[in-house]
Amino acid sequence: MNKTIKILLLVIIVVLVYIAYRLGWSVADPLISRQINNIHLTPNQIAANGPLPGEVSLYAKELSCQQNISTPGYYSSLNGAEISDAQRSGLFPCASFLGSHDGNNTVYAWRSVDDYPGISYINNRKPGELFIVGGEYPTLEDPNMAGPFIAKADASTGKEIWRTYVDNLNASKRWIGNANLNILENGKIAFAWSNQIILLDTDSGQILKHNTLPTGDAPANDANFKHMTVAPDGTLIMKDQTRPAGCTLQGTMAIIKCAGEQGMTQPNSILVAVDPDTLEILAEFLLPEPATAPHIISMFEDKIAIYVGMDKSVRRYFWEPTANKFSADESWALYPMQEGQTTATAPTLVGDWIAVQLNGIGSSTIASSIVVANLKDSAKKQIVFPFGELKKGEWSFAPPKCGADPENSMIYSADMGVGKVAGVKLNQETGELDVRFVLDNATTTFQPVIGPADKRILLLTNMEKNVAKEPIKAALFTGNYKEQLTWRNAATGEIIAESDFFEPLTINSLTPPGFGGRFYFPTAVGKGFYVLQVGPARTK
Template sequence: MLMHSFLRSPFSILKGLFLITLLLTLGPSYASTGLFFNVAETGTSDPLRIKLALNGIGPVTVQNYLVNALNLSITTTVPNHIYNFAGIKIEKPGYRIAGLAPFKNGYYLFRVGDNLAANLLIIPPNPPWYPSLQAFEHYNSGRSHVFPEATFGGSLTLGNVVDTLNSLPLLYPSGYNMSYLDADHAYIYGGGYGDIAGSIGAYVDRVDPNTLERIWHRQLIITAENGEWDYPGSMGILEDGFIYVSYGYRLAKITPDGEIVKIKILPTGGIALPENTSFNGFNATSDGYIVMKSVYRQAGCTYQGPDALLNCPDPTDVPPSILISVDPKTMEVVDNITLPAAVGARPTITTYQGKNYVYLLAPTTAFRYEVKEGKFIPDNSWNPGMITVNGQTLCTSFSVMNDWVVAQTNTLPASTALSVIAIHQGDASIHYSLQPFLGDPIPPLVEAAFATAGPDASQAISWAPMAVSSDSDNNLIYASDALPGKIAAITITNKGLETVWKASQTTTEFTTLIGPSNNRVLVGTDIPGPEIPGTNLNDYAVWRNAATGVELARSPLLPAMTQGTMIQPYYNGDMFYEGQLGRLIKLMPRPL
């Protein structure tokens, strides 16, 4: 932890008179230092110039500071005094203070004293997403699952309890993800699991986060009326403040008040019928172009939801996916290309060495395109070769961690233990692989249930329909496998991948990382022991110390969560849990 104190900027005559009065009041010990604040900084490195003021409303008594990290702990040097309206102003566009709204002069106001520290988290811009706690399904385009503004409502050192509030009798069928403009404007997207009772097609609702009541409802499609494949897309809020929703072969643009601005019909590749096409989610580049990729249901198959990828006669009998870009301002398609293969995992996007790249995973390898003003340019120089081994199945989406893109295999049940894979963005020939759950026993009931679920009706020993989470601040990857019922933290070293810790936890959902980098918490579901992953009726929500794996809190038994989703971070230490049958539950951990 570094400590910094900096000299004042020049004062006006009025401010100088105020300071003289203040110094006379406070005495010679304060006058000898001339400093108003001490600032301790930790967490993500990011050099910034800030202004601090004892009175941010004025402001007066302003000092300039240079800080090098985003977690600040601030105290004053003035003895025995509390400042109720101290202020901080960040001298860089797009940055803001978590949980606070700026005063009209641009200062964020907070309470501080010499024995009362103000702990402030600076949130950097997250282009092209709206600057809220969660404007996208995985927070950023790199799909890290790290939500830096979200906090843990419980204690990191004492026992905790988890209170719950549920939406019954109101239901939000197969809720998938939630996005926010702020703490008062919360939105839920769902209805994309056509294999779940009550899911009739995509919808967006605005939810009262305090009562879980519906404020407005927009049913975008009813697939039972048109025979289309009802498969989960996604929702996100771009910097323009509009809500964007992908569902089937459509992209909707919606105002925060629920008015539909436009619904764009998307190309389907020319071979597949529209009713068998789904753009399973979307992503966006830092300069704002929406990027989408198609998946297909086998022609003639009528299975709905994810069941189509498992139970159609031959789920692999589908055409190659297409990759498209859309300009959100005009809602017109900018580019449309056919990919080398059918690609199941959603696109991951990052800016690396000044270029926007979209990363995609084929059945046995990975590839990327540069995205320049919405146009796709193949990067054939980036070729990792074969990244899977015999008996493994498709990888889930990449997650970006510093110079690496990381993923895990076995999004479908597999006869070989999953691998966690890290590929260097600068040189794809540098890639590491680790099987963290190799040899871990499968519970007998689970083993029996998956006896013929692997490739060619083989015994499945691994199934991981969720992607990894990645914490760039702490150089940690979080992987899970539902069949051995394990979760692990893995680090990248100069020798390869190494397991840091493992714990018993059975999940088919994404994990979530919340809190500052030095006190990060990992959140995920846990299927009760007697129940079988994929057909389970219940889940627990579990909070763990992300650095050690130690369990911090566990919810009461909950109805099963929508599969392949994640527990959604919210403000004030709370989180949202979306039950697949429609029960929306607010989770509120607190110290005992």
């Protein structure tokens, strides 16, 4: 073979190798890129492999179901109020669970394509819509976060539609704490923060009205009107949290650190009534104590009753819309605290009983308890310590209101400090309390229940420390832990499904249901929020 033929053959071989390389790489390149993109995804995200629209055939059914439930003052949606309704019941009977109740399930997850820093609350109005509050939860990386803001996003992808900033603490010097999200009956959002209130158009994000709220004993920069609830007549009933005098920390955790840890004194709170259309101040009523936790509203003997948990007592007030005035019910007052216990969290109604969780801002001396009192006679009460006595060195911290399922006479108690959740059965005839189960499960958030009465599912987040021996208080204050969402049998606590562990849920936030069997998991320290969906595990 002469030299020319050898060179020609070599050239042909090189060309063939190059062609094979190019053809092979065209197939391998996207595969490799895909693997690289999947490196930071959890198994739940890889299983979903994209946005989760849920089961779209359920949208109309869920909306119709919800519209048959009376929620006066609120937009009739699956999750139109910060936590269900004016009673803040945490009960979502029209929300769907797409998985199997026998526990053989797969969880799918997808993270929002857009970021919402310091996200706290997520609500929906119509299917496909999400409304988000953020920018009011300080993190270690961003302790003076700009906000609050309200945003509207696509319910499947988390793609932002609009975002409206209403403050910047760096410029205003206000104390910015968590702020509730409620959608009014007319579809607009009434939103309060610090001592400010606005009315917002939900289609455009335009601010329609504004007013300044009176703060009573608290300086304006130490008040946060997080607590907004709508009375049956439509009036906005507002109450402020108060930051201890001299405390300069930001966020709602300022109360925990300055009052709970350092013993600093909070000013008394104030009730304020506001017209939902004009934001005119209709009435105000100074409370006898600080009230760190939200109030609830219900009807009692044809009167609009407001139940408020405070530092030392739980009291009932009446709103009289024809006279535009508040009045105290002097015949009803509950003193649930034992020595060493701290503030009562938001009350929970179960039939003719009202339940409160103790140690709302923490205690190192006595365990948390659940106390129930009769609506007609506050002296008729029962107490249970679901987790027993507090052991030496332990810290009890139970910030969320107790969850409940009135139809099944269940109350749920969560104490993040001791890392446990309990299911408690209430005898609605006598008020007796019976602990049905105790779980090793640490959570700072609410315990909502979803689905029909005979198939209730309890939603619980579950925290896992990154350093096993680190004290829970240190892990909480530094965000050094991971967190997941679990779906449990509400009667037994048995796990039906559990997600991967993600960045920590925003403290004292919610994992609300969405249309089509979806759930939302907001993280203040992560990027935006996760959309979660459960389905039966695939059989091989």
